[in-house]
Amino acid sequence: MLEESVGVQVSVVVPTFDEAANVAELLRRVDAAVGGPRTEVVVVDDSTDDTADIARRTAGSLRSEVVVIHRAEPEGGLSGAVVAGLRAARGAQCAVLDGDLQHPPEDLPRLLAALDGVDVAVASRYAPGGAAVGLSGWLRHGVSRTTTLVTKAMFPTRLHTCSDPMTGFFALDLGRVDLAELRPKGFKILLEVLVRRRRRIREVPFAFGARTGGSSKASVRQGLWFLWQLADLRFGRMSGFALIGALGAVANVALVSVMVALGMAFLPAAVIAAEVTMVVNFLLQERFVFGDLIPGAESTRRRFLRSFGFNNAESALRISLAWWLVSRGVLHSAIATALTLALAFVARFVFHALVVYRPREDARTTVGSPSPGS
Structure with a gap:
């Protein structure tokens, strides 16, 4: 067993979520295409059905070694599963x-051969000779084409030679990709691999097939995750902070307007709205903006106290200015609130990035490399 493990040359990573209807056939076809004593198939399973059990039972009849990783608490969605498989x-x-089975395992030999001399080989639906017949209906075709065009427009240099950066079918040389720099979220991990740094890419056309069993995992939620991922990759950490800040600002303005309309004076209404949005913004920032910095930062209690303390001090100054503008009749309450919130954004971001989530002294040498825009 040790000699076989040392001799593994090709790994095939398969992320699965409730694919009990497909996983056995998939493993057999992968094994037929590239199987052997120097091939392993790493199944990273986030399922709620018996996909993992079926994969384990099927493994005994294959030439390749099959490693099944069942994640009871999945992190990072499909992208997180792929990165977990790449690490293993x-x-x-x-x-x-x-x-x-919409990615034909029979194309694996061509895809792996295309890695010669490049960092990433991409199986493309849109390269000459490729096809996207598995996209059901005009709407999915339209969405796929539109998102591909928008993505390439946002990264015109790094995606210049890639016609299908949204595909989930690709191969890479693990010696040329630093997994530590990836921040998986959503389901478009190839996009993250390609834009984190410049890669040498070669495309292989393939026909995206129709699903034979189970149901599609595409959803509005995945679409929103993709938009978040795209903004984060293009504009960096500040984009997420800005989006949450914008949502908080809208909620703040709405709360102030409602309370003032109900008869409350502007000053107490502004204070209550500020305190509520501070707490909510902190929770959202922890989850979606600074989550990768949390392992090296101070405790949650310390982070919250620093964030809450700074935001209250900033809010006292901001609300005083807004109150002065409203009381002197310079601006309407909603406009004054929105304007001063915009002015406070940069100060809040700088403080949180450099102080609240500053790594502890004992963690500075272990925190992963920052991503673009960090």
Whole structure:
């Protein structure tokens, strides 16, 4: 067993979520295409059905070694599953394909061969010779084409040679990709790999097939995650902070307007709205903006106290200015609130990034490399 493990040259990572209807056939077809004693298949399973059990039972009849990782508490969605598989992979060459059989395993040999001399080989639906017949209906075709065009427009240099950065079917040389720099979220991990730094890319056309079993995992929620991922990759951490701040600002203005309309004086209404949005913003920022910095930062209690203290001090100054503008009749209460919130944004972001989530002294050497825009 040890000699076989040392000799693994090719790893195939398959993220699965409720693919009990497909996983056995998928494993058999992968094994037929690239299987052997130097190939391993890493199934990273986030399922609520018996996908993992079926994969384990099927493994005994295959030439390749099958490693099944069942994540009871999935993190990072499909992208997180792929990164977990890449970290567990032992082969120098690693291919990734979905577990729904829409990515034909028979194309794996061509995809892996295309890695020669490049960092990433991309199986493209839109390269000459490719097809996207598995996208059901005009709406999914339209959404796929539109998101691809928007994505390429946002990263015109790094995606210049890639016609299908949204595909989940690709291969990479693990010696040329630093997994520590990836911040997986959503379901478009290839996009993250390609834009974190410049890569040498080669495309292989393939026909995206129709699903044969189970149901599609595409959803509005995944679409929103994709938009979040795109903004984060293009504009960095500040984009997430700005989005949460904008939502908090809208909620703040709405709360102030409602309380003033109900007869409350502007000053107490502004104070109550500020305190509520501070707490909510902190919770959202912890989850969506600074989550990767939390392991090296101070405790949650210390982070909250620093954030809450700074925001209250900033709010006291901001509300005083807004109150003066309203009381002197310079601006309407809603406009004054919105304007002063905008002025406070930069100060809040700088303080949170450099102080609230500053790494502890004992953690500075272990925190992962920052991503673009961090």
